[in-house]
Amino acid sequence: QVSDEMIADDQSMTEQVVTNGMGRDLQRYSPLEMLNRDNVQNLVPAWAFSLGGEKQRGQETQPLIYDGMMYITGSYSRLYAIDLETGAEVWQYDARLPEGILPCCDVVNRGAALYNDKLYFGTLDARIVALDAKTGDVVWRDQIADYKAGYSYTAAPLIVDGLVVTGNSGGEFGIVGEVQARDAETGEMVWTRPVIEGHMGTLNGEESTMTGELNATWPGDMWKTGGGATWLGGSYDARTDTLIFGTGNPAPWNSHLRNAGQPTEDNSGDNLYAASRLGIDPETGDIKWHFQTTPREGWDYDGVNEVVPYEDREGNMRLATADRNGFFYVLNAEDGAFVSAEPFVKDITWADGIDENGRPIFNEENRPGDPSASADGAKGEVVFSSPSFLGGKNWMPMAFSKRTGNFYVPSNEWGMDIWNEPITYKKGAAYLGSGFTIKPNYEDHIGSLKAIDPDTGEWVWEYKNDAPLWSGVMTTAGGLVFFGTPEGKFIALDDETGEELWSFQTGSGIVGQPVTWEQDGEQYVSVISGWGGAVPLWGGEVAKKVNYLNQGGMLWTFKLPRELAALE
Numbered sequence: 381q382v383s384d385e386m387i388a389d390d391q392s393m394t395e396q397v398v399t400n401g402m403g404r405d406l407q408r409y410s411p412l413e414m415l416n417r418d419n420v421q422n423l424v425p426a427w428a429f430s431l432g433g434e435k436q437r438g439q440e441t442q443p444l445i446y447d448g449m450m451y452i453t454g455s456y457s458r459l460y461a462i463d464l465e466t467g468a469e470v471w472q473y474d475a476r477l478p479e480g481i482l483p484c485c486d487v488v489n490r491g492a493a494l495y496n497d498k499l500y501f502g503t504l505d506a507r508i509v510a511l512d513a514k515t516g517d518v519v520w521r522d523q524i525a526d527y528k529a530g531y532s533y534t535a536a537p538l539i540v541d542g543l544v545v546t547g548n549s550g551g552e553f554g555i556v557g558e559v560q561a562r563d564a565e566t567g568e569m570v571w572t573r574p575v576i577e578g579h580m581g582t583l584n585g586e587e588s589t590m591t592g593e594l595n596a597t598w599p600g601d602m603w604k605t606g607g608g609a610t611w612l613g614g615s616y617d618a619r620t621d622t623l624i625f626g627t628g629n630p631a632p633w634n635s636h637l638r639n640a641g642q643p644t645e646d647n648s649g650d651n652l653y654a655a656s657r658l659g660i661d662p663e664t665g666d667i668k669w670h671f672q673t674t675p676r677e678g679w680d681y682d683g684v685n686e687v688v689p690y691e692d693r694e695g696n697m698r699l700a701t702a703d704r705n706g707f708f709y710v711l712n713a714e715d716g717a718f719v720s721a722e723p724f725v726k727d728i729t730w731a732d733g734i735d736e737n738g739r740p741i742f743n744e745e746n747r748p749g750d751p752s753a754s755a756d757g758a759k760g761e762v763v764f765s766s767p768s769f770l771g772g773k774n775w776m777p778m779a780f781s782k783r784t785g786n787f788y789v790p791s792n793e794w795g796m797d798i799w800n801e802p803i804t805y806k807k808g809a810a811y812l813g814s815g816f817t818i819k820p821n822y823e824d825h826i827g828s829l830k831a832i833d834p835d836t837g838e839w840v841w842e843y844k845n846d847a848p849l850w851s852g853v854m855t856t857a858g859g860l861v862f863f864g865t866p867e868g869k870f871i872a873l874d875d876e877t878g879e880e881l882w883s884f885q886t887g888s889g890i891v892g893q894p895v896t897w898e899q900d901g902e903q904y905v906s907v908i909s910g911w912g913g914a915v916p917l918w919g920g921e922v923a924k925k926v927n928y929l930n931q932g933g934m935l936w937t938f939k940l941p942r943e944l945a946a947l948e
C-alpha cells in the first residue's frame with residue numbers, strides 16, 4: 381500500500397517512484413549515484429515492453445515503480461502493469477474511448493497516480509478512473525466534464541491529503557479550466573475550482589466562492605467560454621501546503637475579442653486567471669495567490685508549465701517555472717510574489733522584458749492585428765512572433781538538481797507568423813480565431829537543453845538538437861542529466877558541462893519522461909519511446925523536418941549491472 385509518507389518522501393525513497401515528477405515538487409531529481417559520470421557508458425538495456433496493437437504514437441507517460449511493478453499509461457487512454465523483474469505484462473486496462481473525442485494535441489496521456497491500493501488516471505473522454513493496482517479492475521470512475529464540449533484530460537492526477545486532484549484540457553474549444561478534488565477512496569467530489577473569473581467554485585456539494593470578480597477583466601459574456609485549461613496538472617508545495625496549478629491560454633486566441641488587444645488603464649483586458657499560476661488551498665479549493673505570466677495574452681502562451689518548488693542557494697523558498705512565453709520566472713513560495721524573470725530562449729519578440737512587478741513590457745507591434753480593422757474584416761495584420769505558439773518550452777518537464785542547484789530546461793528556438801480572424805463560440809468546435817505558420821529561428825537547431833542558474837538566470841551551458849525537444853528531463857546525484865530526442869536518442873549529459881556521455885537509439889521519437897530507481901542494489905533507468913504530441917500535428921514545415929522515424933510505443937528499461945559499476 382502506498383501511504384501518505386511514501387508519497388511525501390518519494391524523492392528520497394530510491395526503490396520506488398510513486399508520484400508524477402519523482403516527488404510532488406516535480407524536481408525530477410534522484411539522490412542515486414551508483415550510476416554516475418564515470419560509469420554511465422556501461423548502462424545497458426535490461427528489457428523492453430511494447431504497448432502493442434496499432435496505437436503506436438504519442439507516448440508521453442512517466443512510469444511509476446512500486447512493489448515489484450511498473451505502471452505506465454499509453455496513448456488512447458490505456459494503462460499497463462508490468463513485472464519489474466522480467467518486463468512481462470501483468471494486466472492492462474483500455475478505457476475504450478467513445479467516437480468524437482476532441483483532444484487538441486494528440487491522443488496523449490502523461491501518467492498515473494498511486495495511493496493506497498489504487499491507481500488513478502485520466503482519459504481523453506474527460507474521465508478519472510480508479511483501478512485496483514493488483515488486478516486492474518475498476519473501483520470507481522467519474523466524469524470530469526463533457527467531452528462533446530471539447531473537454532479531455534491528459535495530465536497525471538496529483539494526490540494530496542487523501543484527495544485525487546485533477547485538471548482538464550480543452551482550451552482550444554472555449555471550455556473553462558478547472559481544478560477538481562475527489563475523495564481518493566470513494567471518488568466523491570470534495571471541491572471544484574473553475575479558474576476563470578466569474579465562475580463559482582463548490583465545496584462539499586454547495587457553491588463556495590466566486591473565482592475573481594465578475595467582468596473585472598473580461599468583456600461581456602466572454603468569461604463564460606474563457607479557456608484557461610489546467611491541462612498539465614499541478615505540483616504541491618508541502619512547506620506551504622499549497623497546490624500550484626498553471627492555466628492555459630484564454631479563449632479565443634484572438635485577443636481583440638477579449639478586450640486584450642489594447643492596453644487599458646485598469647488592466648481590464650488581462651483576462652484573469654488565464655495564462656497564470658495559481659496557489660490553491662487543498663482543503664477548500666480557494667485561490668491563495670495568483671501570478672499571471674501573460675496578461676492580455678494573444679499568442680497562445682498557455683501558462684500551464686510546471687511550477688517547481690525548491691530552495692535557492694541562500695536558503696529561500698522559491699518556485700521556478702519556464703513559461704511558454706520564453707521567460708524563466710522565480711516566485712516567492714509563500715505568496716507567489718514575483719522575484720525575477722530572465723529569457724531562456726534566444727529570441728523573444730513579443731515583449732522587451734518583464735518589469736519589476738512581473739508584468740511584460742509588451743512590444744505592441746508584434747501582437748497579431750485586429751481583423752475588424754482590415755478592409756474586408758476577414759484577416760488581421762500578420763506579424764512574426766517568437767517564441768512560436770508551441771512555446772519556448774511546452775509541457776515537457778524541466779528538472780532541478782540538488783547537486784548543482786541548477787535547472788535543466790528543455791527549450792525550443794522557433795517563431796511563427798501569426799494572424800487573427802473572426803470567430804464565434806460554438807459548442808465542440810475549435811475556438812481560435814487565429815492562423816499560424818511555425819518557423820525555425822536557426823538553421824542548425826530548434827531544440828536546446830539549457831542548464832540555468834535560477835539565482836541569476838544565467839545559462840551555464842546549452843546542448844543543441846536539430847529537432848524540437850519534447851521529452852522530460854531527469855537529474856541525478858551521479859551528475860547526470862537524462863532526456864530524449866525526436867530523433868530517437870535517449871541521452872545522458874554531464875550536469876556540469878553538458879558533454880554527451882552516453883546515448884541509445886530507441887527506434888522512435890522520445891516524448892516520454894524518464895525515471896530512475898534502485899532494485900536489489902543496482903540502478904535502473906526507464907523511458908518510453910513513441911513519437912507524437914503537438915509537434916507532428918501542428919508543426920507544419922517544422923514537423924516534416926522531424927519525421928525521421930516510424931511511430932512507436934516501446935518502454936525501454938536500462939540498468940547498470942553490478943559487475944560493471946566499478947568499470948570506467
Ligand SMILES: O=C(O)c1cc(C(=O)O)c2c(n1)C(=O)C(=O)c1cc(C(=O)O)[nH]c1-2
Pocket residue numbers: 440484485486488533534535548549550551552609611628629682769770774775912913914915
Ligand atoms: O489548452 C488546452 O487545453 C491544451 C491541452 C493540451 C493537452 O491536453 O495535451 C495541449 C495544449 N493545450 C497546447 O496548447 C499544447 O501546445 C500541447 C502540446 C501537447 C502535447 O502533448 O504535445 N499537448 C498540448
